[in-house]
Amino acid sequence: MSLVSEGVEVRGPLVAGVGEPSLATVGDYIALMKPRVMSLVVFTALVGLAVAPGSLHPVAAFTALLCIAVGAGAAGALNMWYDADVDALMTRTARRPVPMGRVRPGEALAFGLTLGSFAVVVLGLLVNWVASGLLAFTIFFYVVIYTIWLKRSTPQNIVIGGAAGAFPPMIGWAAVTGSLSLEPVLLFLIIFFWTPPHFWALALFRTEDYARARIPVLPVVSGDASTRRQIMRYILILVPLGVAPWAVGYAGALYGTTAIAAGAIMTMLGWQVLREIRPAERASRNLFAFSILYLFLLFAVLLIERGWGGLIARLAA
Amino acid sequence: MSQNPDDDGIVLTEAQKRARRSRSIAIALALAALVVLFYAMTLVKGPGVLIRPI
Numbered sequence: 207m208s209l210v211s212e213g214v215e216v217r218g219p220l221v222a223g224v225g226e227p228s229l230a231t232v233g234d235y236i237a238l239m240k241p242r243v244m245s246l247v248v249f250t251a252l253v254g255l256a257v258a259p260g261s262l263h264p265v266a267a268f269t270a271l272l273c274i275a276v277g278a279g280a281a282g283a284l285n286m287w288y289d290a291d292v293d294a295l296m297t298r299t300a301r302r303p304v305p306m307g308r309v310r311p312g313e314a315l316a317f318g319l320t321l322g323s324f325a326v327v328v329l330g331l332l333v334n335w336v337a338s339g340l341l342a343f344t345i346f347f348y349v350v351i352y353t354i355w356l357k358r359s360t361p362q363n364i365v366i367g368g369a370a371g372a373f374p375p376m377i378g379w380a381a382v383t384g385s386l387s388l389e390p391v392l393l394f395l396i397i398f399f400w401t402p403p404h405f406w407a408l409a410l411f412r413t414e415d416y417a418r419a420r421i422p423v424l425p426v427v428s429g430d431a432s433t434r435r436q437i438m439r440y441i442l443i444l445v446p447l448g449v450a451p452w453a454v455g456y457a458g459a460l461y462g463t464t465a466i467a468a469g470a471i472m473t474m475l476g477w478q479v480l481r482e483i484r485p486a487e488r489a490s491r492n493l494f495a496f497s498i499l500y501l502f503l504l505f506a507v508l509l510i511e512r513g514w515g516g517l518i519a520r521l522a523a
Numbered sequence: 524m525s526q527n528p529d530d531d532g533i534v535l536t537e538a539q540k541r542a543r544r545s546r547s548i549a550i551a552l553a554l555a556a557l558v559v560l561f562y563a564m565t566l567v568k569g570p571g572v573l574i575r576p577i
Contacts, residue, residue, distance in 0.1 A: 227539045232549045263567045269560060328557070332564045 228313060234303040238286055238314055239279030239321075246501075247278040247374045250397065253505045254378030254390055257456075257512040262382045266333055270381035273329035274374055277341045280322030281348040281370070287314035288353050292419040298412060318349075329381075337380040344373040358420075361427040368401030369394075375505075389456050392447070393505075399444040400501050403437045403472075407479065407494035410434070411487040434480045437493070441476040445469035448504055457508055464507045468500045 251274045255267055262270070286293065286304050294305035303309040309317075322345050330338030352367030372394045379390035409416060409423045410433060416423045425433040448469050452462030475496055478489040535543065 227533060227535055227543070228546075229539055229542050230546065231542050232545050235546075235549070265563050265567045269564060272560075324557075328560070332560070 228310065230303065230309045230313060234308045235283075235317060237303050238283040238309060238317060240282030240285075241279075243282060243371075244275055244278045247371070248275045249502070250393070250505055251374035251378035253509045254375030254393060255381055256378075256509055257389065258379040258382035260382050262333075267381070270329060270333045270337060270378065273325045273333070273338075274341060274377055276321050277325035277329075277345055278374070280318045280320075280325060281345045283314050283318035283321065284345075284349040285353045287311050287318060288349070289357075290314075292358075292421060295419040296412075296415040298415060333381050334384045336384050336386075337377050340373060340377045340380055344370055344377065347373070358422070361422045361424045363422070364405045364424075365402050368398055368405070371401055372397035388454075389451070392451055392454075392456070396444070396447050396450075396504065397501065399440055399447055400497065403440045403444065403476065404494065404497040404501075406433050406437050407490045407497060410479070410490040411494075430484050434482070438476045438480045441472050445473055448500075451508065456512070458511050461504070461507045461511050464503055468503050471496060472500050 248271055251271060255262070255270060286302055289299075290302075290304040290311055293299035293302050299305070304311055304314050322342075326338050326342045326345070329341055348367070348370035352363065352370055356363040356367050375393035375397070376386060376390040379393075380386060406424055409425050410430065413423075413425045413430075417426045424436060428436075446469075448465040449462065451457040452459075452465060457465075472493075475489065475493040479493050482489040
């Protein structure tokens, strides 16, 4: 059963029916958890955990990261459950397990709810309830606020919904300290303002896909030129925010240099996107690719500079 | 209510049996990992794990 070939045009979650016994493999369930998104979530959470003051036993740190990873996987599975109809209409997502018919919607829903519940409860019981509460809120935000509410109703979907992807460093920090402060909020803001230019650069060269699925992303609703201007505006907010951890003394010279250099490249690529005219899409593709490297570089340098020494000291203690 | 002796119910194909077996093994491994995790964290927390406010 493939919803792609059947040209399904229903809105909202597909209804699970009683059919053939499931052919879903372990690989299909892993795909439901969006492993590539999960790896970025784990990495940013690790940075939040490593730069936080105080100590956390390595086993507890591993437990926290495992719960955050599983929680992110749960959110991914619930997203695929609800979005199966639109996933079937888009080239990028049509081969996901639910639209392909390998996993039934009800199975994806049960899988997501089970994983999410386990992740939140285990994080609370074994680490602390502040981190657990933040993880629960992140899953709720991604599934209910972004996927069910905003994604199909406003072109600002990714701006507000992007907050869900920005929470993991705060969860990592809270796992160590049991509280929050300005530093994890800065990390949150960097990812929050990074998400729109990253996603809109992708949407610029996937506009037809989103239009076919009737998802109101910015290029579909406001047009190409407006999206390019918005990308530039967000980059101009993002770059100073990227430098901020160094400017306020949370990070050292290596981070500062990296953030300024990477920020200059982001600004240059954003400028190229602004000057690009459809059907050309090279600048958009370049910005999309570099934006991933930008976020990785900033967090990796922060991890090396602030976190790595702290982690080694904690392991040695 | 009588049952038809020829009715064998749902008979799984070989592919379905393989898929079910792999899922069952994955669930077993996940549960075992959870047990190990709770055991390890109990050791990490030490006697403090028994001190709970009433």
